[in-house]
Amino acid sequence: MKLATYKDGSRDGQLVVVSRDLASAHYATGIATRLQQVLDDWNFLSPQLQDLYTTLNQGKARHAFPFEPQKCMAPLPRAYQWADGSAYLNHVELVRKARGAEVPESFYTDPLMYQGGSDDFLGPCDDIVCASEEWGIDFEAEVAVVTGDVAMGSTPEQALEGIRLLMLANDVSLRNLIPAELAKGFGFFQSKPATAFSPVAVTPDELGEAWQGGRVHLTLQSTWNGKKVGMCEAGPEMTFHFGQLIAHICKTRNVRAGSIVGSGTVSNKDWSHGYSCIAEKRAIETLEEGAPKTAFMRYGDTIRIEMKGRDGSSLFGAIEQKVAPPGAAAASE
Amino acid sequence: MKLATYKDGSRDGQLVVVSRDLASAHYATGIATRLQQVLDDWNFLSPQLQDLYTTLNQGKARHAFPFEPQKCMAPLPRAYQWADGSAYLNHVELVRKARGAEVPESFYTDPLMYQGGSDDFLGPCDDIVCASEEWGIDFEAEVAVVTGDVAMGSTPEQALEGIRLLMLANDVSLRNLIPAELAKGFGFFQSKPATAFSPVAVTPDELGEAWQGGRVHLTLQSTWNGKKVGMCEAGPEMTFHFGQLIAHICKTRNVRAGSIVGSGTVSNKDWSHGYSCIAEKRAIETLEEGAPKTAFMRYGDTIRIEMKGRDGSSLFGAIEQKVAPPGAAAASE
Numbered sequence: 019m020k021l022a023t024y025k026d027g028s029r030d031g032q033l034v035v036v037s038r039d040l041a042s043a044h045y046a047t048g049i050a051t052r053l054q055q056v057l058d059d060w061n062f063l064s065p066q067l068q069d070l071y072t073t074l075n076q077g078k079a080r081h082a083f084p085f086e087p088q089k090c091m092a093p094l095p096r097a098y099q100w101a102d103g104s105a106y107l108n109h110v111e112l113v114r115k116a117r118g119a120e121v122p123e124s125f126y127t128d129p130l131m132y133q134g135g136s137d138d139f140l141g142p143c144d145d146i147v148c149a150s151e152e153w154g155i156d157f158e159a160e161v162a163v164v165t166g167d168v169a170m171g172s173t174p175e176q177a178l179e180g181i182r183l184l185m186l187a188n189d190v191s192l193r194n195l196i197p198a199e200l201a202k203g204f205g206f207f208q209s210k211p212a213t214a215f216s217p218v219a220v221t222p223d224e225l226g227e228a229w230q231g232g233r234v235h236l237t238l239q240s241t242w243n244g245k246k247v248g249m250c251e252a253g254p255e256m257t258f259h260f261g262q263l264i265a266h267i268c269k270t271r272n273v274r275a276g277s278i279v280g281s282g283t284v285s286n287k288d289w290s291h292g293y294s295c296i297a298e299k300r301a302i303e304t305l306e307e308g309a310p311k312t313a314f315m316r317y318g319d320t321i322r323i324e325m326k327g328r329d330g331s332s333l334f335g336a337i338e339q340k341v342a343p344p345g346a347a348a349a350s351e
Numbered sequence: 352m353k354l355a356t357y358k359d360g361s362r363d364g365q366l367v368v369v370s371r372d373l374a375s376a377h378y379a380t381g382i383a384t385r386l387q388q389v390l391d392d393w394n395f396l397s398p399q400l401q402d403l404y405t406t407l408n409q410g411k412a413r414h415a416f417p418f419e420p421q422k423c424m425a426p427l428p429r430a431y432q433w434a435d436g437s438a439y440l441n442h443v444e445l446v447r448k449a450r451g452a453e454v455p456e457s458f459y460t461d462p463l464m465y466q467g468g469s470d471d472f473l474g475p476c477d478d479i480v481c482a483s484e485e486w487g488i489d490f491e492a493e494v495a496v497v498t499g500d501v502a503m504g505s506t507p508e509q510a511l512e513g514i515r516l517l518m519l520a521n522d523v524s525l526r527n528l529i530p531a532e533l534a535k536g537f538g539f540f541q542s543k544p545a546t547a548f549s550p551v552a553v554t555p556d557e558l559g560e561a562w563q564g565g566r567v568h569l570t571l572q573s574t575w576n577g578k579k580v581g582m583c584e585a586g587p588e589m590t591f592h593f594g595q596l597i598a599h600i601c602k603t604r605n606v607r608a609g610s611i612v613g614s615g616t617v618s619n620k621d622w623s624h625g626y627s628c629i630a631e632k633r634a635i636e637t638l639e640e641g642a643p644k645t646a647f648m649r650y651g652d653t654i655r656i657e658m659k660g661r662d663g664s665s666l667f668g669a670i671e672q673k674v675a676p677p678g679a680a681a682a683s684e
Contacts, residue, residue: 029391029607058362096431096607098470104537125535132537133466135600137431137607149504149603171482171677192603202458204437204465205538211603267468270482270525270544274362274429274470344504 019064019071020218021046021183022335023053023091025141030054031091035070036218040335043085044074053094053219057275060166060182064221085217087335092139093185093219094164097278100136100213102160102189103129103263104282105256109298112285116301129258129266132205134189136278140214142335145342146190146315148211154193155315155341159240159294159323161252162187162280163260164219168273177268178232178261184225186216186238186323186334187280193297193314213280216323217335228328232259236333238284240294241322242315247299248292250284252325315341352397352404353551354379354516355668356386356424358474363387364424368403369551373668376418377407386427386552390608393499393515397554418550420668425472426518426552427497430611433469433546434600435493435522436462437615440590442631445618449634462591462599465538467522469611473547475668478675479523479648481544487526488648488674492573492627492656494585495520495613496593497552501606510601511565511594517558519549519571519656519667520613526630526647546613549656550668561661565592569666571617573627574655575648580632581625583617585658648674 020038023031024045033046033053049066050056056063073079104110110130111121140146148155161184168180195209228235235253239246258266260279267273284294293299300310315321324336353371356364357378366379366386382399383389389396406412437443443463444454473479481488494517501513528542561568568586572579591599593612600606617627626632633643648654657669 098429098431099468101468101540122535124531128535130535130537131540133468133540135432135434135466135604136469137610138605147503153603170480195603198457200536202455202461202463203533203538204463205536207434207464207466208599208603212605266541270486270528270541271468272471272545277470 019068020220020224021053021067021093022085022218023093023095024089025091029095031095035067035074036085037074038224040085040218040332042074042082044070044079044082046070054276057164057166057182060275087217088143090143090217091141092215093183094276094278095139097136097139097276098274099277100134100280101131101267101277102134102280102282103131103258105129105258105263106282106285107257108255108287109283109285112298112301116304126257129263131263131266134206134210134213138212140212140339142214142217142337144214144339146214146339147342147344148192149344151316153195156191156193156296157240157242157315157321157323158189158191158283159238159248160187160189160280160282160284161234161238162215162278165264165273165277165279166275168264168268170268170270170272172265172268174232174259174261174265177264180264180273181222181260183219183221184234185219186325186337188214188321188323188337188339189280190214191295214337214339216337220333224333225327232261236325236327238294239324239326240292243319246292248294250286250291250294252281252284255286256281317341317343317346352401353553353557354386354400354426355418355551356426356428357422358424362428364428368400368407369418370407371557373418373551373665375407375415377403377412377415379403387609390497390499390515393608420550421476423476423550424474425548426516427609427611428472430469430472430609431607432610433467433613434464434610435467435613435615436464436591436596438462438589438591438596439615439618441588441620442616442618445631445634449637459590462596464596464599467539467543467546471545473545473672475547475550475670477547477672479547479672480675480677481525482677484649486528489524489526489629490573490575490648490654490656491522491524491616492571492581493520493522493613493615493617494567494571495548495611498597498606498610498612499608501597501601503601503603503605505598505601507565507592507594507598510597513597513606514555514593516552516554517567518552519658519670521547521654521656521670521672522613523547524628547670547672549670553666557666558660565594569658569660571627572657572659573625576652579625581627583619583624583627585614585617588619589614650674650676650679
């Protein structure tokens, strides 16, 4: 099934069930009002939502209305955890190669993850508000999962069982703030502003055979200022699958319901697939021409991130954002 | 006023108002059931809780009962953000000096902070469950604040206005996992298991004149295995006050209601005050004797963290935890 959260002026929005073709939606009122509530009590509530989903897909839901992604918050407008991996080692290799650094051997066996801020996510069509264009505004197109409870010490296989939903993410990064921040030794902080998520979150069964071994075997499309810059395969080159990423967190603590775990920038060795973040394009330019020539995002720039199923239909709806200065964003609200 | 969250089998527990002397408590039912709810709607709900608090302190609350810290979850059993600073530069200087490293000049103007996991906090008397004693189990006694909404771009002074509550924290750290993890460059992850918080969270006015300039001018007591090892002054040597720490987060994003911001290990230049984490004791031993001799915590070890007001009464109640292997913890529940 497909779930979304409609803006209603509240912090957590209103849960809606969305039809498979993303054409119509129906408030989940009577079952649950917020997505976190469903994740907290998945076994009881999700079958009821599934029933509504079936009715909606049959065109029999009485109070259905046209689905509008512009009205969406992130499926979880705020979450108790946002842990982002860097599971496509090609991305790491590329970025490091461009600055003449090696990839440590351990990176191929021990996932790289960072803890992100999760109190203020962006909806799929919300502006990327940034106080300075000089910070090196970049998008990062990713796949993400939402978990149920996964106990401390769980294996990757057990962790896979804890995956409830999948989404797309735009893990916006401020590239020019990263070097100084990482040099401090405590990881990302100011260099990772609010993350945006796709209009809908979907249960793994919606992906059919494309969901295999904890990886999504589909193409992630990134379109920057109307130009398709990335058509990256999300499946085969994901070095660590989502079960491994979740198990990494579980080594020393419990993962609780509603935790969001990201894949990191989807990246392919074959450069003809394009890129899911500008930093990679710049790394390739550095390797090929000695210096980067593509600039980061500017105010007014747009980014569209989408993934289509094997039948060509949009699975999660599209993330479609514009970069804006603080004032402009307030004015357009 | 003083607020706590009682265990009731649910994920978020039941909000209770606790008397100033921590002797009695009263369910906040009818006003709010969960602390996050109060933080989401502070201006409307907090005056009602304040009224109940006044009645409770006067001994006139009809359904008051004896307050038992053992029945507490963390005031916020899960939160949308846990951002921990390292605001006592002496701690950083000491640990670095012991390994022959310098403290960069920028550390005195740019706060060091890390994003922590916030989906599964420990109650004040919950066991510190750890799968291995070899991971270098350490306590870290800290002061923490809970915020309301603080907008992107806020100044330290504006951020101070956003502080709603104060607590104590035990930011448990797995010291032997830290070097390899920080070497990966993305900050702490597995080396920071679940954090514990004091039985009660208090509004800043409870501290009277001890709350000044965004700092708590009181002594933080740490008692390890029954021995008082730390009597550290939390005020004067806090290089960055809480407003500065919150403003650091706000540079590139909004901070939303219910965010928890920690001070980092409370630390004093004068070693006679003792220590708020074992790593500091070991650093001092290394500097004085060439090698650390105090071992980290073992299964069965206890840690008590408390802060008394100027009148000698406990302000937040005590964090009192025991280190335990996974099985033992389950058995004792």
